[in-house]
Every structure is written in C-alpha cells, then in structure tokens.
Amino acid sequence: MTNDVKGKQNWISRASPVLVVTAVIIAIWYAATVFLNAPFQKDIYKRGNNTTWTTSQLIKDTMSQKRPVLPSPHQVINEIYKTTVLKKITSKRSLIYHSWVTLSTTLVGFLIGSVLGILLAVGIVHSRTLDKSLMPWVISSQTIPILAVAPMIIVVLNAIGVQGLLPKAFISTYLSFFPITVGMVKGLRSPDVLYLDLMRTYSANKWQTFWKLRWPSALPYLFASMKIAISIAMVGAIVGELPTGAVAGLGARLLAGSYYGQTVQIWSALVMAAFLAGTLVALVGVANTYVDKRMGVKAQ
Amino acid sequence: MTTSASTSRRLFIASAISVLTLISAFVLIQKALAFEQPPSLMFWVGVIAVWLAAWFGVDMFAKLKIKNQMLDRAVSLLIPVLFGVWLLILWQLITTGFKVPTVLLPPPSAIGARFxxxxxxxxxxxxxxxxxxxxxxxxxxxxxxxxxxxxxxxxxxxxxxxxxxxxxxxxxxxxxxxxxxxxxxxxxxxxxxxxxxxxxxxxxxxxxxxxxxxxxxxxxxxxxxxxxxxxxxxxxxxxxxxxxxxxxxxxxxxxxxxxxxxxxxxxxxxxxxxxxxxxxxxxxxxxxxxxxxxxxxxxxxxxxxxxxxxxxxxxxxxxxxxxxxxxx
CATH class of the missing domain: 1.10.3720.10 (MetI-like)
Structure with a gap:
C-alpha cells in the first residue's frame, strides 16, 4: 500500500516538471506566433485602410492567417485533424497516407540495418582480422555525411530501374547499421572473462558460447542501439524522399510545403514525424521490457 | 630489440606480400584501363588470386603480436589503410573491367581526375x-x-x-x-x-x-x-x-x-x-x-x-x- 502511494508520488514528481516546461514552451510558441505574424497582419490592415484595429483583434488575426510565418499550435493541430480524420486514407492529401509511406521505408531500412549491423558485429567479435581492418572503417563511415549522398543514390538507382521503397530504405539502412554494430560489438564483448572461462570448463564450443552467453548479455546493448537506430532510420527515410520530386511521404510534404509557402503543412508534417519517431522509440522500449521480463531480468 | 625473431620474420613476409599484391594490383589496373573488350575470365581469376593474397597478408598483420609499442601502433594503423586501399582497387577494377557506365558508378581514377x-x-x-x-x-x-x-x-x-x-x-x-x-x-x-x-x-x-x-x-x-x-x-x-x-x-x-x-x-x-x-x-x-x-x-x-x-x-x-x- 505504502509502496503504491510512493510510486504515485514518484510519478507525479517526475512528470510535473516536464508538464510545466511543456506548458511554458507552448506559451512561448503562442507569443512568438503573435510577434512574428504581427507585421504582416498590420500590413494587411494598412492596405485595407483598416485603422481601427484593436490589439485583441490583431492577436486573433495573427493566429488565423493562411500562410503565417509561424502557425499557432492549434492551427497545426487543426490541420493534422483535417488531413488525418477528415480525409480518406487513400487520398494523396491524407497525412496518414504520407506517414505510412515514410513509416514503411523506415521499418524496412531499420530491419535490414539491424540484421546487417548484428552480422557485422558477430564477424568483428569473432575475427581479429575483421576487427582490425573493418572496425575503423565502420566508425569513419559515419563521419561521411551519407545524407548528402542520398539524392545521388536515389537518382542513380532510379536510372537503372530500381524504384520505390528500396533506394530510400537503403539510406535508412546505412544510417541505422552503425549504432547497432558499435553497440553489439560492445555487447558481445561484455561477458566477463570469468564467464567465458566457465564456458570453457563446460567445453562449450563457439556456437554454444555465442547463444548461451554472448547473445543474452548483448541484448541490453542491442535495445539501446536500436532506439538510436530507429530514430535515425526515420531521418534517412525523410531525407530520402526529398530528391524524388516530392512524390509521397513526410519528406515530400516538407518539400512541397516549402515550394508553395504552405507553412501549416510543413509544421503538420513535422509534428507527425516527431510523433512517429517518438512512437517507434517507445515501441522499442516496450519490446525491451517484454524481453527483459521473459529473460527474468528484475525490474528496477 | 624486444620483437622476437619469428615475429620479425613474419612481419617481413606480411609486408612483402602486401607490397607485391599492391604492385600486381597496379598492373591489373593498367591492363583494365587498356581493355577494349570486357576482359577474359583469366583476368578475373588473377584479380581474385591477388585479392586473396592481399587478404592473407592483412590477416598475417592482424595476428602479429608485437611488443614494440611504436611498431604495434604503426601496424594497427596500416591494417585499416590496406583494407581501404583494397576497397578502392576492387572498385576501380570492377568499374573499368565490367565497363560499368560512369553515370552509375565512376571509377576512383575518374573521380580523382575530376577532383x-x-x-x-x-x-x-x-x-x-x-x-x-x-x-x-x-x-x-x-x-x-x-x-x-x-x-x-x-x-x-x-x-x-x-x-x-x-x-x-x-x-x-x-x-x-x-x-x-x-x-x-x-x-x-x-x-x-x-x-x-x-x-x-x-x-x-x-x-x-x-x-x-x-x-x-x-x-x-x-x-x-x-x-x-x-x-x-x-x-x-x-x-x-x-x-x-x-x-x-x-x-x-x-x-x-x-x-x-x-x-x-x-x-x-x-x-x-x-x-x-x-x-x-x-x-x-x-x-x-x-x-x-x-x-x-x-x-x-x-x-x-x-x-x-x-x-x-x-x-x-x-x-x-x-x-x-x-x-x-
């Protein structure tokens, strides 16, 4: 009973600062909306010979412009509501349709990247030559801004007839394999020398040592890296959508919005992307707790 | 000299293999550039043989246990460099040998020239x-x-x-x-x-x-x-x-x-x-x-x-x- 109350208090004391800060950010956002949109609104009044505007009217009007410099939060939410709930999913204007395009690319890229990353890590841990020759390149591969290469990969693959999901997923793969490899190399090497020696006294072969000792002890590392990997896989998917001429996906919405000055559309795509990324990371977290429970790790 | 005799002998062999394979790779690259027709099967067998020999050299380097700290650091720097150089060599050989259109993937030599x-x-x-x-x-x-x-x-x-x-x-x-x-x-x-x-x-x-x-x-x-x-x-x-x-x-x-x-x-x-x-x-x-x-x-x-x-x-x-x- 006391434990339950304590847990509740703990939860409140942890959540309340976050809520307060979030509220402050939203308040600042509203203030910035008024501040940034006011010059244009005053211009409209001037041109319409409207000299009798009041401050409250100005504030109200700055939040209902069609192409504001900064849309207010409720405009963005309204736009998201209009393009998700009120539009058919099959419609090209539906945000759900575009989100699905981005989400599927992200997931395919992430899955390939995870498998590739794990395989590389297994190779690196078991072969000294691979460790010494490949590992430095795995690390330096990330100092190359791959996102800069994205348009070329997509245009070139497009030229030889590979279209649609795969070229974009390739960029997500490239971005997401790295944290997985680095994390898994660390994880597969994390078992103590004592445990490794124990496996040897059992005369376990490499295969058994891997499945019974290395793999289980690498799992926490795997989940930690998967959380990073899935969020940057999404960045890759969004950027991958830019050079194809804004066909579909959240990146395409961003680009189209910036061409036509549709700021509300840009912001709604951004909020959607943030929501998706947050959900994906949370899902990995849920999988983590589930696996922990199955493996008998005590919850902290 | 803290490095033992057998280690230094192996170090010498590994270096010799690496130098030899690099030279033969250079010859192969020159040949591939001169080809009018797609090269014969023998050429690719040669490429694979040289590449395997180079891998063997790198493998020897990686398995060396060197006590001298300076030398050890030099070798652990050399291994990834060799690996990278071989990546470039294979890229060059494949793009020129298979006549890959430059629109798809230009050979490193063309990129270098453009650079x-x-x-x-x-x-x-x-x-x-x-x-x-x-x-x-x-x-x-x-x-x-x-x-x-x-x-x-x-x-x-x-x-x-x-x-x-x-x-x-x-x-x-x-x-x-x-x-x-x-x-x-x-x-x-x-x-x-x-x-x-x-x-x-x-x-x-x-x-x-x-x-x-x-x-x-x-x-x-x-x-x-x-x-x-x-x-x-x-x-x-x-x-x-x-x-x-x-x-x-x-x-x-x-x-x-x-x-x-x-x-x-x-x-x-x-x-x-x-x-x-x-x-x-x-x-x-x-x-x-x-x-x-x-x-x-x-x-x-x-x-x-x-x-x-x-x-x-x-x-x-x-x-x-x-x-x-x-x-x-």
Missing amino acids: AASIPTLWADFQQTFLKAVLIGYVLGCGSAFIVAIAIDRSPFLQKGLMPIGNLMSALPIVGVAPIMVMWFGFDWPSKAAVVIIMTFFPMLVNTIAGLNDNTEIQRDLMKTYAAGYWQTLFKMRLPLAMPFIFNALKINSTLALIGAIVAEFFGTPIVGMGFRISTEVGRMNVDMVWAEIAVAALAGSAFYGAIALLEKISTFWHPSMRQNKRA
Whole structure:
C-alpha cells in the first residue's frame, strides 16, 4: 500500500516538471506566433485602410492567417485533424497516407540495418582480422555525411530501374547499421572473462558460447542501439524522399510545403514525424521490457 | 630489440606480400584501363588470386603480436589503410573491367581526375557550407547549449523538466525544420547555420547536464571540506568531470552539423555550397563531380571529427577511458 502511494508520488514528481516546461514552451510558441505574424497582419490592415484595429483583434488575426510565418499550435493541430480524420486514407492529401509511406521505408531500412549491423558485429567479435581492418572503417563511415549522398543514390538507382521503397530504405539502412554494430560489438564483448572461462570448463564450443552467453548479455546493448537506430532510420527515410520530386511521404510534404509557402503543412508534417519517431522509440522500449521480463531480468 | 625473431620474420613476409599484391594490383589496373573488350575470365581469376593474397597478408598483420609499442601502433594503423586501399582497387577494377557506365558508378581514377580539375569550385563550396554554415552554427549551437546547461544547473526542477524533452528532441528528425529556417532566414548561409544550431543544441544540452551530475558523494564532500564555493566547485571539479560527456556530444554534433547544413541546402541556396552542387550535378548526371563533392564532405567530416577527438585526448588525458591499455 505504502509502496503504491510512493510510486504515485514518484510519478507525479517526475512528470510535473516536464508538464510545466511543456506548458511554458507552448506559451512561448503562442507569443512568438503573435510577434512574428504581427507585421504582416498590420500590413494587411494598412492596405485595407483598416485603422481601427484593436490589439485583441490583431492577436486573433495573427493566429488565423493562411500562410503565417509561424502557425499557432492549434492551427497545426487543426490541420493534422483535417488531413488525418477528415480525409480518406487513400487520398494523396491524407497525412496518414504520407506517414505510412515514410513509416514503411523506415521499418524496412531499420530491419535490414539491424540484421546487417548484428552480422557485422558477430564477424568483428569473432575475427581479429575483421576487427582490425573493418572496425575503423565502420566508425569513419559515419563521419561521411551519407545524407548528402542520398539524392545521388536515389537518382542513380532510379536510372537503372530500381524504384520505390528500396533506394530510400537503403539510406535508412546505412544510417541505422552503425549504432547497432558499435553497440553489439560492445555487447558481445561484455561477458566477463570469468564467464567465458566457465564456458570453457563446460567445453562449450563457439556456437554454444555465442547463444548461451554472448547473445543474452548483448541484448541490453542491442535495445539501446536500436532506439538510436530507429530514430535515425526515420531521418534517412525523410531525407530520402526529398530528391524524388516530392512524390509521397513526410519528406515530400516538407518539400512541397516549402515550394508553395504552405507553412501549416510543413509544421503538420513535422509534428507527425516527431510523433512517429517518438512512437517507434517507445515501441522499442516496450519490446525491451517484454524481453527483459521473459529473460527474468528484475525490474528496477 | 624486444620483437622476437619469428615475429620479425613474419612481419617481413606480411609486408612483402602486401607490397607485391599492391604492385600486381597496379598492373591489373593498367591492363583494365587498356581493355577494349570486357576482359577474359583469366583476368578475373588473377584479380581474385591477388585479392586473396592481399587478404592473407592483412590477416598475417592482424595476428602479429608485437611488443614494440611504436611498431604495434604503426601496424594497427596500416591494417585499416590496406583494407581501404583494397576497397578502392576492387572498385576501380570492377568499374573499368565490367565497363560499368560512369553515370552509375565512376571509377576512383575518374573521380580523382575530376577532383583535381575542379578544386576552385570545390573550395568555394567548402567555404560556403563548411566554413560559414557548419562552423558558425556548430559553435553557436554547442555554446548556447552549454551556457543553458550551466544556467539551469542550480534548478533541479528545470533540469528534470528539460532532460526528458531534450532526450526526446534528440530522437526527433530535426532536419525537418530546414524548410522553415530557409523561409525565415533566407537562402544564404544563416538559414543553414540556424538548422545546425537547432540540431546540435539538444545533444549538447542533455550531455552537459548529465556530465555535470556525474560526480560522487565523496568528491562533493571533498570540495566541501575545502570550503569551495559554487563556482569553484563548478570549475575545479564538476566541469572537468563533465568533460568526457561534453566531448561525446561535440563528437556526435560534428557529424550532425555537416548533415544539417548539406540537407538544408536542398531546400534552397544561392548558387554555391556542397548540398547545392550535389543536387544540381546529380540532375545533370555529372556523377563524377558528385563523387568529388562527396569526397570533400567525407574529408571535411573526418577531419572535423578527428580534430575533436584529438582535442579530447589532449584535454582529458587523465580519464580512465583514455589511458593506454598496457596489458596487451
């Protein structure tokens, strides 16, 4: 009973600062909306010979412009509501349709990247030559801004007839394999020398040592890296959508919005992307707790 | 001489194999360039044989146990370099041997030639993107995040509120704000610097806060027994202890900054800049120019990262993770 109350208090004391800060950010956002949109609104009044505007009217009007410099939060939410709930999913204007395009690319890229990353890590841990020759390149591969290469990969693959999901997923793969490899190399090497020696006294072969000792002890590392990997896989998917001429996906919405000055559309795509990324990371977290429970790790 | 006789003999053999394979690879490359027809099967058998021999050489290098520290370091540098050189050699051989259209994948020799021929353009792009947008954005973004972290250091409430939000923001696709920044700050480099500032801010903030809290009761007590004030504790104990965290963020941010600036250029630029050049030359199918630009980006990115890693080594030499592993 006391434990339950304590847990509740703990939860409140942890959540309340976050809520307060979030509220402050939203308040600042509203203030910035008024501040940034006011010059244009005053211009409209001037041109319409409207000299009798009041401050409250100005504030109200700055939040209902069609192409504001900064849309207010409720405009963005309204736009998201209009393009998700009120539009058919099959419609090209539906945000759900575009989100699905981005989400599927992200997931395919992430899955390939995870498998590739794990395989590389297994190779690196078991072969000294691979460790010494490949590992430095795995690390330096990330100092190359791959996102800069994205348009070329997509245009070139497009030229030889590979279209649609795969070229974009390739960029997500490239971005997401790295944290997985680095994390898994660390994880597969994390078992103590004592445990490794124990496996040897059992005369376990490499295969058994891997499945019974290395793999289980690498799992926490795997989940930690998967959380990073899935969020940057999404960045890759969004950027991958830019050079194809804004066909579909959240990146395409961003680009189209910036061409036509549709700021509300840009912001709604951004909020959607943030929501998706947050959900994906949370899902990995849920999988983590589930696996922990199955493996008998005590919850902290 | 601490290196034993058999080790030095094996070192010699490995070096001999590597040199020989490199020479034969060079001959093969010359041959492949001269081919009119796709080369015969024998040529590819030769390529594979030389490559396997080279792999054997690298394998020997990797298995050496050298006691001499200088030599050991040289060998562990040599192995990845050989690996990289062989990657380039195979790339060259496959693209010229199979006559891969240059639109798809130009051979490294063509990229090198294009690189050398267009240094003024590349330098102008580098100046626009790296020296202006990336560096200014990076310094402002990391600097402001550092100052904010110190400013809210005394308020646990703000820290508790900002940490989860900062963590969340670090996971979000922030590059997406690029079109908005281009709208607000125009086409030139300030808009790109703004994207870089936003991208680098949150990793730095989260890491600095985490670093400032990474000290033990004993360390804090020691400072108290010295009657150290808040600022003395901050500068003499907490900031030095936070250094590994701060450098971690600086390293993450060095790649993020370059990515942010280049991607922001896809949304609109004046007619100079690395992202601009890449997207226009792709449109004109000048793929060798794109690869030359990618080489610049890769060099700049690696040099940036390397400079920060070096700075970290110099300023946090005392940290356990930096100590030389003497056991091996």
